[in-house]
Amino acid sequence: MQFLLESIASLRANLEHLGSRLILVGGRSVEQVPKLAERWKVDRVVAQSWVAPIGRERDRKVAGALRVPLEMFDTETLCPPGTLRNGDGEPYSVFTAFARAFARVKVRPPLPAPRALPPVPEDIRTHGVVLPTLESLGLERNPLVQAGGEHNARARLKTWLSRDAKDYDELRNRMDLPGTSRLSADLKFGTLSVRAVWSAVGRRLRALSPDALRVYQNELLWREFAHSTLFDRPKLLDETFRPEWRDFPWRRHDGDWRAWVEGSTGYPVVDAAARELLNTGFVHNRARMIAASFLAKHLLIDFRLGEQHYLNLLTDGDWANNDAGWQWSAGCGCDAQPWFRIFNPVAQGEKFDPEGNYVRRWLPELAGLPARYIHSPWDAPAEVLAAANVRLGGNYPQPIVAHDFGRRRFLETAKKHLG
Numbered sequence: 001m002q003f004l005l006e007s008i009a010s011l012r013a014n015l016e017h018l019g020s021r022l023i024l025v026g027g028r029s030v031e032q033v034p035k036l037a038e039r040w041k042v043d044r045v046v047a048q049s050w051v052a053p054i055g056r057e058r059d060r061k062v063a064g065a066l067r068v069p070l071e072m073f074d075t076e077t078l079c080p081p082g083t084l085r086n087g088d089g090e091p092y093s094v095f096t097a098f099a100r101a102f103a104r105v106k107v108r109p110p111l112p113a114p115r116a117l118p119p120v121p122e123d124i125r126t127h128g129v130v131l132p133t134l135e136s137l138g139l140e141r142n143p144l145v146q147a148g149g150e151h152n153a154r155a156r157l158k159t160w161l162s163r164d165a166k167d168y169d170e171l172r173n174r175m176d177l178p179g180t181s182r183l184s185a186d187l188k189f190g191t192l193s194v195r196a197v198w199s200a201v202g203r204r205l206r207a208l209s210p211d212a213l214r215v216y217q218n219e220l221l222w223r224e225f226a227h228s229t230l231f232d233r234p235k236l237l238d239e240t241f242r243p244e245w246r247d248f249p250w251r252r253h254d255g256d257w258r259a260w261v262e263g264s265t266g267y268p269v270v271d272a273a274a275r276e277l278l279n280t281g282f283v284h285n286r287a288r289m290i291a292a293s294f295l296a297k298h299l300l301i302d303f304r305l306g307e308q309h310y311l312n313l314l315t316d317g318d319w320a321n322n323d324a325g326w327q328w329s330a331g332c333g334c335d336a337q338p339w340f341r342i343f344n345p346v347a348q349g350e351k352f353d354p355e356g357n358y359v360r361r362w363l364p365e366l367a368g369l370p371a372r373y374i375h376s377p378w379d380a381p382a383e384v385l386a387a388a389n390v391r392l393g394g395n396y397p398q399p400i401v402a403h404d405f406g407r408r409r410f411l412e413t414a415k416k417h418l419g
Helices: 002-017 029-039 053-065 095-102 150-162 165-171 184-189 194-208 210-232 254-262 268-280 285-298 303-313 319-330 345-352 357-362 382-387 403-418
Strands: 045-048 070-073
Touching (some): 002 150, 002 184, 029 053, 095 210, 150 165, 150 194, 165 194, 194 210, 210 319, 254 268, 254 285, 254 303, 268 285, 268 303, 268 345, 268 357, 285 303, 285 319, 285 345, 285 403, 303 319
Parallel strands (some): 045 070
């Protein structure tokens, strides 16, 4: 909500600077848009399409209630969802084949922004409602939440391109370093278009760092693939892509679930991911994969609970991306990793947070531990724990499940269920 309100305020200021103004109207879009179109005697209504099923249903209802055309622009993605098909005319279910088909798509460069806009016609006397404040919604400002608005989005892109973009292929998985673009919320809210990002990154990296360009554009293609998949299979938000997983025997364990949500599982990198989410509305993508794998596989808890938890709290909580990531991590999704591949949270932490700085940032109770033990504090000698003021089972929990046990339990359960 904080990001959204800041983005709307930025949009309002931009429109006023160009000579127009933003009118906010209270109510449901399916009721208010047709009323306003009739009151203002407009010729057409234009909007950006939204792949999520709730958005498509909203647009269908608005179009049905309008007496004038509703013109939708497919600018949420690089190409209109539903247009890439295999030789049989079916949607792709494997990313590599989708990416090969996309290679034939010519991504249009974004149009330049207008330098001026006509004023709102004088006969439109609707003043609208005041933009809510966080306080009026009963919320407190969180300085750790990424700043919203087009100006901040463009500044983020410019800064990243000038600093870390050239090393993206090497830095993107490092949880302790600012190597990613942090544009996911901007793409979700539309403060930057994906075509603008694709074009800007291409101009900057094509000659400077072809490997970084290839890897970054590949990540944008994964986003494209997720949106295309949800467009063709809208039931994915309610069921697994692979039918054999739809009645999987997940565990119900409130204590384990609460420990995962609060960041008290006893596995530092999993707990750091949980606390980063709770404090900032963001989680590094590598940490998301580790945390998701741990919930679904080590704890054997339904991944859909984690998916909903993330969607509720992530500033960049995009329905298509979030579902694709969670189903991939659980092993039941479209083009999923093999279901029997289980992340070892200790090994992942040692590889992608080698000095433990990501863990130290979000778990200050472990900040005094040397890097050698930061991802497995239970291995630290008593004198090392004492020197770092770490009391296992006291100010930091023992692991709620042993890695070998959790891995074996999941594999046995999955093999039995999947045959």
